[in-house]
Amino acid sequence: MTDAAAVPPDTTPPGLLPGARSPLSDGEWHRLHPLTPLLRGGLFLLVIVGIVVANLRDRLVYLFLPWLDDEYEVEIDQLENGDPINWIVANNLYVVALLAVLGVLLLLIGVFYLSWRFHTFRITGDDVEVRSGVLFRTHRRAPLDRVQGVNLTRPMVARLLGMAKLEVVGAGLDSNVKLEYLSTLNAEQVRADILRLASGRRLDDAARADAARHGTSRVSAAASVVSAGINGLITGAEEPVDEPESVVHIPVGRLVASRLLSGSTVALLAIIAFIVWGAIAGTPWVLFSLVPAVIGFGTYWVRTITRALRYSIAPTPSGVRITFGLFTTVTEILPPGRVHAVQVTQSILWRPFGWWEITVNRLSGRGLADANADQFTTVLPVGTRTDVERVLRLLLPDLPENEWPMVFEQGLLGPAAEDIYTNTPRRAWLFRPLSWKRNGFLLAPDVLFLRRGAIWRSLAIFPMARMQSIGIHQGPVDRRLAVAGIRAHTITGRVSGSIGILDRDAALDLFEHVEAAVVTATAGDRSHRWAGEVAPVPEPVEGPAEQSEPTP
Known part of the structure; x- marks a missing residue:
């Protein structure tokens, strides 16, 4: 441990929360970047103007550039009757029309200004709050102890302007709190502050040392450097210099x-x-x-x-950092304990190449119908066995070393010669003709493994501390064959907790043991306030390791 005498003095600027990096993390209300209205509504206005100009192209050329082409030299009296532009031209009301257009633009600018003026946020020691609206006010609050992650998104235009938007992922549907937009530097610093506060830390050794390194300068929220944004478009999402490199590289x-x-x-x-x-x-x-x-x-x-280009994944003190996207770059940090289920899958088309995909069940604040929900559930688009093991060790850091053979040799590549999974009994092979030898489960002290599929292999891993409940079901045909199905209940996602056609007595035994395991794991879980240092990334284990007897 660090000697208390060696801890640097607290150099946090006055007014900031202890250990904060950004001057926006002082518990006071702040406004977003002044260019926020341009990115949120101005681009839509430009699209409308473009449509109008495209539809009036011939007339505009005739009015302003009549010498370019004889095709547009049309007499005014030959234009369609009732045309408003014809009426303006006939009555020589050019100045009035331009003043009207200018008035509309000024009105829109005023609306954008009021929208920006009344859109404020603040970060306290307990919450992230956002207030918005002029006539109809909205006040949203995200408790820090319920934060499931903080995503930093940089659309292409925002990247060119050196801006980004933050999304604090809450614990419910449509509960996310968005900060659109901040300068990229402020967004990175604010995200670090939110995750530090969510971890349960107020002012520790690392925070003090960080404050000493960064000094006491305050960064303006309006700062944006266009050249830095262009460089980011070419080289990728910028990361703090102390961030480790990605443990996986996808060609x-x-x-x-x-x-x-x-x-x-x-x-x-x-x-x-x-x-x-x-x-x-x-x-x-x-x-x-x-x-x-x-x-x-x-x-x-x-x-x-x-979406999958420029993918990277790396451990940080605040969780697993995942970056992806070519045009719109998304950088999310998944704090510890926010993964409710993990699934490794492989289609038969990928089997000759040894490729796998990893998806998770996590709270993203989006429904399954959201087109962008899927990108937050895939943590490894495609990878080799070595890549899979490195990512799984980041997502499941508490899995004991002697249980890893249950994941690879017995789970993903199984069944092995001495299969330790409980599979579909031979008497019910007709209901799983191809996969009855792989269709099974294994209960370890802290996780539940569900192995399925022969053509499309999959292995689902459910941490006991995250499991909500477990159910057992049996239909009339199942009763005849003395088989049953089980379902591990977690949050809704792509990872399914259902598996059927299991021996009835084995399913009942699993039902009883999971209940005790969940109670024990939940009682000792402290991941909602992790507040710890980042662990070194272990190298993947090559070949089979020593096996241990699984829990019945």
Whole structure:
């Protein structure tokens, strides 16, 4: 431990919360970046203006540049009757029209200014609060002890302006608190302050040393450097210099190939085969649907590939830092204890290459219908076994070393010669003809493993401290065969906790043991206030390790 005499004096600037980096973390109300209205509403206004100009292109050329082309030299009296622009031209009201347009622009600027003026936020020792609205006021508050993560998003235009938006992820649906927009430097510092306060720390050795390094200078919230934003567009999301490098690097070729070798490609090939068959069978009009289908799938592939480009994952004192996105860069920090379930999957198309994908169940503040919800559940788009092990060790740091063979040799690659999982009994193989030897579970002291699938392999891992409940169900056919199904209940997500066609007595025994394990794990869980130092990243274990007897 650090000697108390060696701790630097508290150099936190006056008025700031202890250990804070940003001058915006002083418990007082602050406004967002002055360019926020431009990014939130001004771009939409520019789109509207562009549509109007495109529709009036011929008339505008005739009015302002009549010498460019004889095509636009049309007499005023030949224009369509009742046209407002025709009426303005005929009555020589150019100045009045320009003043009207200027008045509308001034009105919109005034609305944007009022919106920015009344949109404030503050960070206290317990909450992040945001107030907005002019006529109808809104006040949102995110308790720091319920923070599930803090995402930093930089759309392309915002990156060029050196700006970013923060999203504090709450513990409920549509409970996120957004700070749109801050300068990139302020956004990074504010995020660090929020995570430090959420961890339960107020002023510790690391915070004091950090304050001593950064000095007492206050950074203006309005600062934005365009050149730095352009550099960020080329080199990627900037990170603090003390951040460790990513433990996983995904080659672009592997990422593109993994998206082409996917279920969407199989669906596209099936659609093309159906269209060709329909054309041969005497309905050639179905060929017209080929181009839209290719465009739709192509758009999907491009979107998924660009979202996964520049992927990185690394440990930090505040949790796992994940960065992804080519045009819109998202950097999220997932604090400890916020992962409710982990699933490693592999399709049969990826098996020759040894590729895997990792998804999690976590609170993202978004519903499953949200188009952007999926990007916050995939923590490894595609990776080798070594990559999978490194990411799993970040997400499950408390998993004992002697339980890792249950994940790889017995779980992902199993069943092994001496299978320790409890699988579907032979008498019910007809209901799982291909995967009955893999369809099973294993209860360890602190996690529950569910192994499924032969064509699409998957292994779901449920930490006991995060599990909400466990259910057991049995239908009339199940009763006849003396089998049952179980379901581990966590928050809603892509990781399913259901597994069926298990021996009834084994399912009942699991039901009883999980209840005791959940109570024990929950009683000792302190991850909601982690307040600890980052642990070193262990190297992946090559080959089988010594196995231990699992809990019955």
